[in-house]
Amino acid sequence: MRFLIIGGDAAGMSAASKAKRRAPDLDVVVLEQGMDVSYSACGMPYNIADSETGIDALVVRDADTFIHKNHIDLKLGHCAESIDPGAKIVRGMGPDDRPFTLAYDKLLIATGAGPVMPDIPGFDLQGVFPLKSLDHGRRIKHFIGVKNVQKAVIIGMGYVGLEMCEALRARGIEVAMVKPRPRLLPWMNPELVQAVSLELTKNRVAMHPGHAIDAITSHNGALRIECDTMALDADMVIVASGVRPNSRLARDAGLETGISDSISVDDQLRTSDPDIYSAGDCADAIHVVTGQRCWIPLALRANRAGWAVADNVCGVETRLDGVVGTAVFKLFALEIARTGLSPKEAVAAGFDPVEVVVKNNSKAHAQRGATTIYTAMTGDRNTGRLLGVQMVGEQGVAHRINAPAVALHNRMDVQGFFQTDFAYAPPFGPVWDPLLTAANQLLKKL
Amino acid sequence: MRFLIIGGDAAGMSAASKAKRRAPDLDVVVLEQGMDVSYSACGMPYNIADSETGIDALVVRDADTFIHKNHIDLKLGHCAESIDPGAKIVRGMGPDDRPFTLAYDKLLIATGAGPVMPDIPGFDLQGVFPLKSLDHGRRIKHFIGVKNVQKAVIIGMGYVGLEMCEALRARGIEVAMVKPRPRLLPWMNPELVQAVSLELTKNRVAMHPGHAIDAITSHNGALRIECDTMALDADMVIVASGVRPNSRLARDAGLETGISDSISVDDQLRTSDPDIYSAGDCADAIHVVTGQRCWIPLALRANRAGWAVADNVCGVETRLDGVVGTAVFKLFALEIARTGLSPKEAVAAGFDPVEVVVKNNSKAHAQRGATTIYTAMTGDRNTGRLLGVQMVGEQGVAHRINAPAVALHNRMDVQGFFQTDFAYAPPFGPVWDPLLTAANQLLKKL
Numbered sequence: 106m107r108f109l110i111i112g113g114d115a116a117g118m119s120a121a122s123k124a125k126r127r128a129p130d131l132d133v134v135v136l137e138q139g140m141d142v143s144y145s146a147c148g149m150p151y152n153i154a155d156s157e158t159g160i161d162a163l164v165v166r167d168a169d170t171f172i173h174k175n176h177i178d179l180k181l182g183h184c185a186e187s188i189d190p191g192a193k194i195v196r197g198m199g200p201d202d203r204p205f206t207l208a209y210d211k212l213l214i215a216t217g218a219g220p221v222m223p224d225i226p227g228f229d230l231q232g233v234f235p236l237k238s239l240d241h242g243r244r245i246k247h248f249i250g251v252k253n254v255q256k257a258v259i260i261g262m263g264y265v266g267l268e269m270c271e272a273l274r275a276r277g278i279e280v281a282m283v284k285p286r287p288r289l290l291p292w293m294n295p296e297l298v299q300a301v302s303l304e305l306t307k308n309r310v311a312m313h314p315g316h317a318i319d320a321i322t323s324h325n326g327a328l329r330i331e332c333d334t335m336a337l338d339a340d341m342v343i344v345a346s347g348v349r350p351n352s353r354l355a356r357d358a359g360l361e362t363g364i365s366d367s368i369s370v371d372d373q374l375r376t377s378d379p380d381i382y383s384a385g386d387c388a389d390a391i392h393v394v395t396g397q398r399c400w401i402p403l404a405l406r407a408n409r410a411g412w413a414v415a416d417n418v419c420g421v422e423t424r425l426d427g428v429v430g431t432a433v434f435k436l437f438a439l440e441i442a443r444t445g446l447s448p449k450e451a452v453a454a455g456f457d458p459v460e461v462v463v464k465n466n467s468k469a470h471a472q473r474g475a476t477t478i479y480t481a482m483t484g485d486r487n488t489g490r491l492l493g494v495q496m497v498g499e500q501g502v503a504h505r506i507n508a509p510a511v512a513l514h515n516r517m518d519v520q521g522f523f524q525t526d527f528a529y530a531p532p533f534g535p536v537w538d539p540l541l542t543a544a545n546q547l548l549k550k551l
Numbered sequence: 552m553r554f555l556i557i558g559g560d561a562a563g564m565s566a567a568s569k570a571k572r573r574a575p576d577l578d579v580v581v582l583e584q585g586m587d588v589s590y591s592a593c594g595m596p597y598n599i600a601d602s603e604t605g606i607d608a609l610v611v612r613d614a615d616t617f618i619h620k621n622h623i624d625l626k627l628g629h630c631a632e633s634i635d636p637g638a639k640i641v642r643g644m645g646p647d648d649r650p651f652t653l654a655y656d657k658l659l660i661a662t663g664a665g666p667v668m669p670d671i672p673g674f675d676l677q678g679v680f681p682l683k684s685l686d687h688g689r690r691i692k693h694f695i696g697v698k699n700v701q702k703a704v705i706i707g708m709g710y711v712g713l714e715m716c717e718a719l720r721a722r723g724i725e726v727a728m729v730k731p732r733p734r735l736l737p738w739m740n741p742e743l744v745q746a747v748s749l750e751l752t753k754n755r756v757a758m759h760p761g762h763a764i765d766a767i768t769s770h771n772g773a774l775r776i777e778c779d780t781m782a783l784d785a786d787m788v789i790v791a792s793g794v795r796p797n798s799r800l801a802r803d804a805g806l807e808t809g810i811s812d813s814i815s816v817d818d819q820l821r822t823s824d825p826d827i828y829s830a831g832d833c834a835d836a837i838h839v840v841t842g843q844r845c846w847i848p849l850a851l852r853a854n855r856a857g858w859a860v861a862d863n864v865c866g867v868e869t870r871l872d873g874v875v876g877t878a879v880f881k882l883f884a885l886e887i888a889r890t891g892l893s894p895k896e897a898v899a900a901g902f903d904p905v906e907v908v909v910k911n912n913s914k915a916h917a918q919r920g921a922t923t924i925y926t927a928m929t930g931d932r933n934t935g936r937l938l939g940v941q942m943v944g945e946q947g948v949a950h951r952i953n954a955p956a957v958a959l960h961n962r963m964d965v966q967g968f969f970q971t972d973f974a975y976a977p978p979f980g981p982v983w984d985p986l987l988t989a990a991n992q993l994l995k996k997l
Contacts, residue, residue, distance in 0.1 A: 115982075145916050148977045152917065162917045393972075404982050405975045426970040433974035442974055470591045471598065471608045503979035504947045507954035507971070507986075514971045515961040524872040525953070525960045526839075528879035528888055529851045531594045533949035536561075536850050540953075 106131060108418050109195060109207060111185045111354065112215035113137030114146070115404055116385025118166075119411025120213050120418075121177045127419040133177050134207065136197065138184040141239040142168055147404055149242040150268035153249070154275035160243045188212065188358035190378045211380055211418045214360075214368060215411065216351035218386035218402050223260075223346060227321030232328050233342040236265055248341060254278055258330050258339040260318060262289050264434045266345035270310055271437055273343075280310050281337050283330065284346070287315035292447040294481035296462045297497045301441060308437050313337070348402060350387040364389055365400040372424040374414045382417070384410035391427035394445050394492060394513055395454035401430050429513040433503045440502035444510040445493030448483050457486040461546045465539040467500040469531035476500055482509075482519075482543040484551050489518040494540065501534060508540060519547050552577060554864050555641060555653055557631045557800065558661035559583030560592070561850055562831025564612075565857025566659050566864075567623045573865040579623050580653065582643065584630040587685040588614055593850055595688040596714035600721035602696070606689045634658065634804035636824045657826055657864045660806075660814060661857065662797035664832035664848050669706075669792060673767030678774055679788040682711060694787060700724055704776050704785040706764060708735050710880045712791035716756055717883055719789075726756050727783050729776060730792070733761035738893045740927035742908045743943045750885050759783070794848060796833040810835055811846040818870040820860045828863070830856035837873035840891050840938060840959055841900035847876050875959040879949045886948035890956040891939030894929050903932040907992045911985040913946040915977035922946055928955075928965075928989040930997050935964040940986065947980060954986060965993050 108124055110117045113135050121133050135142075144163045152163055171177045182200040189196070195212065199205045220235035222228050232252070234245050248254065256279045259266045266282060273280050282305075289312065290298050305312055316332040321342060323329075330337040350367040361369040361377035368383040370376055372391065376383050386402035388410065406428055416423035433442040451458035460483045468475035478498035485492055494509040496502040512522045523544035529536050537545070554570055556563045559581050567579050581588075590609045598609055617623045628646040635642070641658065645651045666681035668674050678698070680691050694700065702725045705712045712728060719726050728751075735758065736744050751758055762778040767788060769775075776783040796813040807815040807823035814829040816822055818837065822829050832848035834856065852874055862869035879888040897904035906929045914921035924944035931938055940955040942948040958968045969990035975982050983991070 145977060147975070147982075148915055148917055151977055155919070158917070165916050403975065405973060405987075408982055409970075426967070428972045431972045431974045433976045433979060435976055435978045440979070444972070444974070469594055470611050471594055471604070473601070501950045503974060503976065504950035505953065507951065507973045507984070508957045510973060511954045511957040511961070511963075511968070511971050514967070515957070515963065517957075517961065521872070521960070522957070524855075525957050526874045526877045526890070527851060527956060528877045528890070528949060528952045529593070529849065530879045530881060530949065531591060531597055532881045533879060533886070536591075536593075536854055538851075538953070541851075 106210045107208065108133050108211045108213070109209035110135045110213040110215060111195065112217055112385065113142035113179060114215065114217050114385065115407040116411035117213065117215035118143045118171070119408045120215065120384060120415045121171070122175055123412045123415035124418055125175050125177055127415060127421065131419070135177055135179045136183040136185050136195070137179065137181050139238060139240060140181050142171065142179065142181070144239045146237070146239070149236060149239070150265070150272040153242060153246050153269070154272035156276060160239060160246055163239065185354060188354055190358050190381060193380065211382065213414050214355050214376070214381065214383040214387060215385045216354060216387045218348035218350050220344060221346045221349055222344060223318065225318055225320055227323070228344065230321055230323050230328065232340065233321055233344060235344045236269060237348065245343070249276060249278070252340055254340040256339045257341045257343060258283060258337045259343045259345055260284065260330070261345035261347060262314065263345060263347055264432070266343070267436050268434055269343050269345060271435070274308055274310065281313060281339070282310060283313040283316050283318065283332060283337060285315070285317045289314055292443070292450070293495055294460065294462055297479045297481055297495055300479050300497045301436065301439065304437050304439050348386065350400065350402070352387050355383065355387070364398045367400040369398065373417050373422070374410050374425070382414045384414050393427040393429050397454060399428065399430070401428055403432060426514065429510050431506060431510040433506060438499045439497055440499070441497050442502050442506035443493070443495045444506050445491070445513045446483060447493060447495070451483060451485070451492045456492055458483045458492055459486050459547065459550050461543060461550060463539060463543045463546055465542055466535055467498060468533070469535050472531050478502060478539045480539045480543040482547050484519040484547050486551055489520060489551055491517050491519050491522050494543070496539070505540060519544050519551060523548060552656045553654065554579050554657045554659070555655035556581045556659040556661060557641065558663055558831065559588035559625060560661065560663050560831065561853040562857035563659065563661035564589045564617070565854045566661065566830065566861045567617070568621055569858045569861035570864055571621050571623055573861060573867065577865070581623055581625045582629040582631050582641070583625065583627050585684055585686060586627050588617065588625065588627070590685045592683070592685070595682060595685070596711070596718040599688060599692055599715070600718035602722060606685060606692055609685065631800060634800055636804050636827060639826065658828065659860050660801050660822070660827065660829040660833060661831045662800060662833045664794035664796050666790060667792045667795055668790060669764065671764055671766055673769070674790065676767055676769050676774065678786065679767055679790060681790045682715060683794065691789070695722060695724070698786055700786040702785045703787045703789060704729060704783045705789045705791055706730065706776070707791035707793060708760065709791060709793055710878070712789070713882050714880055715789050715791060717881070720754055720756065727759060727785070728756060729759040729762050729764065729778060729783060731761070731763045735760055738889070738896070739941055740906065740908055743925045743927055743941055746925050746943045747882065747885065747887060750883050754883050794832065796846065796848070798833050801829065801833070810844045813846040815844065819863050819868070820856050820871070828860045830860050839873040839875050843900060845874065845876070847874055849878060872960065875956050877952060877956040879952060884945045885943055886945065887943050888948050888952035889939070889941045890952050891937070891959045892929060893939060893941070897929060897931070897938045902938055904929045904938055905932050905993065905996050907989060907996060909985060909989045909992055911988055912981055913944060914979070915981050918977050924948060924985045926985045926989040928993050930965040930993050932997055935966060935997055937963050937965050937968050940989070942985070951986060965990050965997060969994060
């Protein structure tokens with residue numbers, strides 16, 4: 106039996122490796138259009154920040170290991186171009202423009218997501234880079250070195266844009282950020298956004314939200330980002346305007362796609378064709394809080410879904426619960442995290458959200474070195490259910506967010522969450538953890 | 552109506568303050584035998600480590616504030632000696648040996664726990680201190696200063712002993728620890744204990760478990776701890792041999808006591824007399840995992856129970872779920888945390904426990920500055936239920952433990968916990984959080 110996988114990134118290689126562990130005799134073939142597999146994509150900003158370490162340090166396992174040790178038939182430089190679900194065949198183009206045709210018994214589409222490149226003049230100029238593949242990272246890092254980049258503009262202010270902002274500042278590069286929409290982190294409570302803004306200001310990052318970009322132009326290698334009412338000069342431009350699922354192949358093959366054009370899958374990761382699975386940043390998931398389909402492309406889900414596909418292909422039935430949208434990122438000294446729904450998302454899902462914000466010390470009374478933790482918590486007025494949490498702070502935010510994530514998976518109400526037995530010691534927080542204080546304040550308003 | 556409270560520490564003052572907020576006209580009287588109220592007892596080791604800050608920095612709110620701002624009739628230096636539940640009267644001794652008699656409508660016994668002082672010669676010598684009240688801390692700190700303490704022996708190796716060990720080392724004091732039982736942290740998985748031992752060795756702490764203490768003797772102010780097969784010299788001895796509930800008053804009044812001699816309460820914190828409540832380190836709780844009574848005296852529960860008593864006294868019915876035994880402490884560079892049951896406790900509660908230990912990096916692949924996190928996870932073979940987690944590591948342990956604590960409150964099985972959507976970013980952990988990796992390994996053994 107052949108298990109064919111399109112895409113050699115997190116979901117694809119997780120599925121390939123696990124399938125070979127489960128069924129060593131299974132014929133596992135992976136088509137990867139690039140030359141890199143199994144690297145820590147999320148680690149790229151941190152690697153770019155570090156001039157001494159090469160980008161290949163991010164490679165967790167190289168192609169040779171997969172091929173010779175794991176016996177996966179990994180085909181690099183192979184771009185899948187079409188799927189024929191009736192004939193169970195994938196066609197595409199290999200290296201040196203040699204077309205290929207491959208039959209499958211089970212197929213996994215793990216084509217991931219690609220950067221949104223605005224359809225505006227100048228986004229193809231030299232010095233203008235998206236950041237999604239390892240090769241993008243490689244090119245950015247090379248460019249910073251050889252061009253001695255002094256000034257950069259980042260288009261977009263999402264996770265990747267903000268992480269790149271920190272990375273470039275660490276390299277001593279002046280950074281300005283610009284995006285068309287008016288608000289930084291629009292899903293975040295305004296008080297928390299203010300704390301994030303302050304951190305950016307402290308680190309001398311120029312923020313220009315609410316500016317539509319008309320064009321990027323080049324004058325003797327110097328780039329200019331022409332906006333509606335201003336212009337920004339730069340040696341380099343990073344385009345971090347978000348990502349979209351690479352779902353064209355699936356759609357062209359007649360498979361069902363849905364939210365944000367992602368590929369629709371069931372809890373066993375099957376698409377609308379029972380022999381075709383999809384996992385990773387191209388596929389959707391059920392949001393546990395809303396019960397509705399969502400598209401939240403994150404690394405843990407990709408890995409988890411890859412494993413689940415391998416299980417199901419190998420006859421070990423595995424169903425996934427869904428996601429609650431837990432995410433964290435670092436921005437200079439800050440840890441910024443969320444899980445569940447924002448009030449706006451809660452309204453869209455039919456809840457009647459109530460939100461509170463609390464400010465707490467990161468350590469107990471009289472402990473030295475305490476900083477401030479901001480916690481925004483949202484509950485449903487009708488049912489008392491916990492809907493979401495957002496946190497910003499210098500210490501102890503990243504791992505705190507997993508407690509309410511577990512609560513969301515259990516459909517806890519705020520009252521129940523408030524009763525949970527948290528750890529306390531003076532160096533790590535107040536007796537009443539910020540999450541419990543937030544729950545207590547929220548209970549008063551529900 | 553008079554709400555009389557015996558004990559002005561965490562549970563007592565939480566109850567007093569909340570009762571006054573709920574019912575400003577309520578006559579709230581607090582009897583505190585000492586002269587300190589509302590201080591961070593858990594903060595004492597950290598304060599002792601710091602020669603520049605006075606111990607009174609630990610006082611969160613002083614007596615005057617409670618009396619004049621919160622209108623609580625706080626009687627310092629008042630020692631309750633007996634309760635007459637029939638007449639609803641408390642008798643005791645006030646300052647200057649003046650006896651008092653006070654009637655109550657509702658009574659809260661919040662007498663806390665006291666240090667276990669072994670009945671061995673020499674524990675009353677000058678320079679031998681327990682650490683429980685702020686006054687103990689005050690005396691230890693004073694003694695270190697005026698006696699220029701160079702060498703200390705700590706008897707006991709529990710949380711408080713270990714925290715004091717770090718505190719004294721921070722003051723440049725040579726520390727040896729001794730206890731009769733053979734194992735350090737007997738509830739902890741041996742691999743994790745090894746990591747803790749290594750940290751103590753690194754910090755040049757001499758460990759002598761398995762030595763019964765025969766006597767402490769004094770020779771010209773120098774103390775000698777005489778053990779079975781050795782002797783230790785010291786300028787100061789800290790006795791941290793555990794605590795026991797101060798439940799004599801309750802027992803003498805005919806109230807039901809039980810596990811570890813703690814006062815038995817129901818989920819509304821009522822003792823066997825419906826007009827008498829108990830909360831804090833003197834009272835028991837239901838363990839959510841076992842469903843049985845337990846005595847785990849910790850600060851969060853004391854505060855939470857104090858609030859719940861105030862609610863119930865004021866007619867707002869409040870029931871507490873129980874505890875899962877979540878605790879954390881710091882030991883030099885390590886964070887050490889637990890929640891739920893150890894395998895031994897699980898057996899005692901009728902489970903069939905299976906335990907795994909995993910070692911993970913605290914950061915993602917290729918991130919600089921990663922350290923090791925040890926995670927021990929226990930599940931029940933019969934039901935697949937998650938029973939407990941223990942963690943040791945330099946980064947991100949303290950707040951991670953709350954996620955499995957929430958899972959325990961929800962009676963999750965290991966499979967469900969493994970499916971939860973955790974946060975991931977390279978600076979904060981691997982894609983698969985140590986807790987998820989542990990759950991995955993545990994699933995293979997269940």
